[in-house]
Amino acid sequence: MLVNVTKDYSSKNNGETNSLKEVNITIKKGEFVFVIGDSGAGKSTLLKLLMREISPTKGKVYVNGKNLKRLKHNQVAKHRRNVGMVFQDFRLLKDRSVYENVAFAMQIVEKEPKVIKETVPKMLDIVGLADKEKAFPRELSGGEQQRVALARALVNEPIMILADEPTGNLDPKNSWEIMNLLEEVNKNGTTVVVVTHNIEIVKLMNKRVIELKNGEVAGDWINGVNDENSNFS
Template sequence: MIEFINVSKVYPNGVTALQDVSLHIDRGEFVFLVGPSGAGKSTLVRLIYREETPTRGIVLVDGLNVGRLRRRDVPFLRRQIGVVFQDFKLLPNRTAYENVAFAMFVTGHTQRQIRRRVPEVLELVGLLDKAGALPSELSGGEQQRVAVARAVVNHPKILLADEPTGNLDPETAWGIMELLVEINRRGTTVVVATHAHNIVNALKRRVVRIEAGRVAADQSPGVQERAI
């Protein structure tokens, strides 16, 4: 589903974010990416949805070499991938319903499809009763739930979450993570970059540790951490 083959990423300022990373994530997996700030977790996530391209190596998503995609083909890749950010990135002057609906509108769905699908995902994230609320009228946890709804409204094969609980209190963070687990249970491949070690330890999913741009460890559920 997702494969990194000897991938390195060096930014124009000379900073090496990733160095010779090889990693395989199967369809339907739930994987945590952990490691210190600046280790390369966010760069790894951005390479998957083609926000960045590798300096060396190959990134495959569902068999597609994303680094070689023509610019006009990138939107077709991103229709398969939902992304959730730490700072929500909601449109401030649009309601919760409109924020989610916009993700369908820009991918060419009809109004009939939008009217049917958006209430389904708002109900999934527990916000159907807040459909008419603006982001400023929602709590941080509710805004993140809208962001999750927006990310999954188009039935993506992959959901990427970059520090999705970073701005939330512990109880709200647990609620968001439980929502991601439920989305994974429904068949979506989920990759979460996080510093929330208590959640990582409790959920007992696969954990990939990134240190200084390299894969330092890859731990499957119930298996002791193994160095790479």
């Protein structure tokens, strides 16, 4: 939840437009939400606020009932373990296998080796990569790499998945495979927030859509029907 949130970068980055202005957004537990808007509209800022990578200039950001600005250092680390992140460029460790990339996310939070050994194969099976655990990122297609990234984001059972242009480097077939996986994750109760420029996917998936424009909420609608204030078409 964002309450009267303003994020102003102007003092640091010479008037950078990627900011938010008095934004109020409520995302309920278990929702699937698309965030759309032109470059510089504030989409990446929104994700960074939810991850607690940055704090608002004004206003409050709540996730799971907690005011993120008030979290102490160790609490911030715990919060980030509860939020899985998927990026357009995958961000896999190139010198580690598929298994090792997913396992690394569990090692960071100090899960027991036995738990890791049991959990990682199950997660790779869920994303359809059970036969690729020994492969390295360079040996995978773009779609396969993104599925590894999704497995890594999911392996610690986060309450929320934030996906920043998850289909930006993928062809239509692989794009739909990733979106179908995210939809299945959502059906199991995980909140999913997807930033995207892929309007065709947004239209066809019939989820809630939040449109940002110049740092403000220009539209908020559900089931593919935009409100009268939106420029989405």
